[in-house]
Amino acid sequence: xxxxxxxxxxxxxxxxxxxxxxxxxxxxxxxxKMGKGFDAVQANCLMCHSFGYIINQGPQSRxxxxxxxxxxxxxxxxxxxxxxxxxxxxxLFKYYGNGKIK
Ligand code: HEC
Numbered sequence: 001x002x003x004x005x006x007x008x009x010x011x012x013x014x015x016x017x018x019x020x021x022x023x024x025x026x027x028x029x030x031x032x033k034m035g036k037g038f039d040a041v042q043a044n045c046l047m048c049h050s051f052g053y054i055i056n057q058g059p060q061s062r063x064x065x066x067x068x069x070x071x072x073x074x075x076x077x078x079x080x081x082x083x084x085x086x087x088x089x090x091x092l093f094k095y096y097g098n099g100k101i102k
Contacts (some may be wrong), residue, residue, distance in 0.1 A: 030055055037091030044080045044088055045072070059098040065089045 030052045032038070045054060057068070066089045072078040073085070080088070 033095040040087040061100040062093040065092040
């Protein structure tokens, strides 16, 4: 019975929870670079998550991007064809690459 009362009090209390002042939500903008292959990224990658997931990795090697794209297919069952995976990898390496192949 005491447990029930406690649950009831907690529940009712949460209904009246208030926040004083404005709540600020950080605004994060992702710079999307338009270029050859971007449409393939849009079609194959952005159905599951935002672009932020991708470019939060920072500049990376071609190998890194190829493996990430492969990971999306093997781990998360992304329906990406081999041709599109190549195009996406080229795009990511060109615009978010560090210049290194490996
Ligand atoms: C079928 C859904 C799906 C598709 C399509 C998809 N991803 Fe992901 N992606 C995920 C999931 C799930 C995660 C992991 C989310 C988490 O850990 O919170 C993820 C995470 C990531 C990460 C973060 C690093 C990591 O290894 O977890 C990167 C980078 C990434 N995806 C790149 C891509 C790229 C590039 C494409 C397009 C070629 C793509 N994703 C397409 C589902 C997908």
